[in-house]
Amino acid sequence: MCCWLLQLSTEHVQTIEDQGRIRNVSLKDVMPKRIHQIWTTTTNQAIPARWDASRKSWEIKNGNYVFTLWTDSMLNEFFAKEYHWFLGTYKSYYYDVQRADAARLFLLYHFGGVYSDMDIVCRRPIDELLAEVKPGKTIIIPATKPFGLATDVILVIKRHPFLWSAILSLKSTNRWYGIPYLTEMLSTGPLFLTEHYRQYSGKESVFILPEQLYTRTYFGHVRGESWHKWDGRLIWWLWTRSWKQWAIGAMIFFASLALFCVFLMLMTKCFIRYKNSKVCHTALLLAEKCRIRRARTSKTHEY
Numbered sequence: 001m002c003c004w005l006l007q008l009s010t011e012h013v014q015t016i017e018d019q020g021r022i023r024n025v026s027l028k029d030v031m032p033k034r035i036h037q038i039w040t041t042t043t044n045q046a047i048p049a050r051w052d053a054s055r056k057s058w059e060i061k062n063g064n065y066v067f068t069l070w071t072d073s074m075l076n077e078f079f080a081k082e083y084h085w086f087l088g089t090y091k092s093y094y095y096d097v098q099r100a101d102a103a104r105l106f107l108l109y110h111f112g113g114v115y116s117d118m119d120i121v122c123r124r125p126i127d128e129l130l131a132e133v134k135p136g137k138t139i140i141i142p143a144t145k146p147f148g149l150a151t152d153v154i155l156v157i158k159r160h161p162f163l164w165s166a167i168l169s170l171k172s173t174n175r176w177y178g179i180p181y182l183t184e185m186l187s188t189g190p191l192f193l194t195e196h197y198r199q200y201s202g203k204e205s206v207f208i209l210p211e212q213l214y215t216r217t218y219f220g221h222v223r224g225e226s227w228h229k230w231d232g233r234l235i236w237w238l239w240t241r242s243w244k245q246w247a248i249g250a251m252i253f254f255a256s257l258a259l260f261c262v263f264l265m266l267m268t269k270c271f272i273r274y275k276n277s278k279v280c281h282t283a284l285l286l287a288e289k290c291r292i293r294r295a296r297t298s299k300t301h302e303y
Contacts, residue, residue, distance in 0.1 A: 025135060037067075040097075
């Protein structure tokens with residue numbers, strides 16, 4: 001416990017010093033030439049072949065960078081050696097994607113450089129993008145749809161305060177959020193980073209890469225979403241529908257709702273009639289029994 005607090009306090013002092021250090025530096029001059037990718041899986045699944053071209057594009061376009069593919073065993077060793085105070089949280093995550101999300105923050109903070117998901121294609125050399133960034137902008141995070149920040153590509157200097165402050169928030173967000181998609185997004189993923197950026201006081205050091213440059217100029221996507229489960233696929237399917245499809249769907253929904261209400265009303269009326277008829281039938285039977293009983297009683301009195 002004391003070692004953990006000592007490491008946290010040491011890192012905190014160093015990140016405060018780094019805030020002054022990064023104000024006027026240029027990202028292209030100080031960012032380590034390292035590219036990180038992660039493959040974590042508890043099922044020993046092989047990397048899909050459809051990602052071969054996207055993975056190789058990073059090495060082809062950036063020959064002067066050191067490329068590292070981090071696996072489960074490498075990450076467990078990294079956390080045990082460098083950030084053992086987080087190892088328990090890292091192993092406690094429900095899903096592999098949560099471990100990958102958390103690990104990228106630690107790797108980028110510790111080593112600096114570039115992180116990329118497997119399904120991201122590098123279309124132009126990274127150095128060309130770095131040359132466009134103004135001094136003082138020491139971390140690049142893409143904007144994404146429908147809102148917020150993406151975490152599939154991040155470029156950053158070593159020991160950036162934004163990453164350290166995000167790392168310190170990971171333990172508090174490690175909980176279940178009702179469905180897998182929200183749990184992944186809010187605990188470690190894009191919504192977690194977006195909310196952290198909203199509260200971050202040093203936004204002047206963060207360069208938000210416009211969506212146009214992100215998906216069309218410098219990077220591209222191949223089919224990914226390997227971590228999406230039924231809820232994620234449903235949410236994404238709903239989001240990608242056009243307004244015409246939404247309008248048609250709304251009309252079908254309300255028409256179905258109206259038909260259901262009419263059906264419910266008819267069934268209610270039939271039920272009421274049935275109950276009323278049953279009550280009337282019971283009343284008639286009781287009346288007939290009373291009549292027969294009176295008739296028998298009167299005959300007895302005659303005798």
